[in-house]
Amino acid sequence: MKKLTIFTPTYNRAYCLQNCYESLLRQTSDDFVWLIIDDGSIDNTKELVEQWINKAEIEIRYHWQINQGMHGAHNTAYDLIDTELNVCIDSDDYMPEDAVEKIVSFWNKHGNDKVSGIIGLDSYPNGQIIGSKLPVSTETSTLFELYYKYGVTGDKKLVYRTDLTKMYPYPVFKNEKYVGLAYKYYMLDREYEMLLINEVLCRVEYLPDGSSLNMLNQYRKNPKGWIFYRKELMKLPFASLNFKFRQAIHYVSSSFMAKNICLLRDTPRKLLTVLAIPLGLLLFIYITANTKQIT
DSSP: OOSEEEEEEESSOTTTHHHHHHHHHTOSOOOEEEEEEEOSOOSSHHHHHHHHHHHTSSOEEEEEOOOOOHHHHHHHHHHHOOSSEEEEOOTTOBOOTTHHHHHHHHHHHHOOTTEEEEEEEEEOTTSOBSSOOOOSSOSEEOHHHHHHTSOOOSOEEEEEEHHHHTSSOOOOOTTOOOOOTHHHHHHHHTTOEEEEEEEEEEEOOOOTTSGGGOHHHHHHHOHHHHHHHHHHHHTOTTSOHHHHHHHHHHHHHHHHHTTOTTHHHHOSOHHHHHHHHHHHHHHHHHHHHTSOOOO
């Protein structure tokens, strides 16, 4: 059995999948499976992937589902993955040619059941590191500590043990398509640290239709998903009061968006939520003023 599954959630992205595919053809190690989760595409994604499968140059698995959003695609991927490790490479991203080899060899040397996986670097296509590098003062860290203790910035590439990523499935809310993916990662942070490798594992290109560039619209369209996410982050035992207060502000804003009249009853941090109401209301007004009405 292969060691690593590279999974790619995609939705009407046939126009950019080629770069990812070609990067996997160039890998110096073939110890991987490429799992494509087609989240309801109506373009020619299926036909394109079938061509690649027929060429049989790398092992590809393809799964189509009714559109559920990024977190729903992740749920499906984790249900299907059967390798020891997995990593998500988005449809507009691709891997340096030695990325699989670095992941597998690093895990074979350092991996153990006391860590949940590996944190590596993302870069832009020109090779510039996104944000900062990882700290050299420690070999392991939780994802949360990486940002809030060590001051690391920018997106990072996460490689996880598959048995752990099957835990904490993302909830799917009717008529919504988004729940913050970090929910699962922070849940795992409560029990495990991750190994750090200061190597580029993914090259990232932020396209105009990508979710990271449309966050205000995500807030507007998916308030129940954001309410769930902010509530869970307010519960984190290792998070600072300042962090939890920021989550309370977003919780209040999303509650206004969802017309949740029980926001004080439902919050895990009542005092923080009361204090966050004025700022949460201002955030709600800002989001609604800068996004289109959802129909």
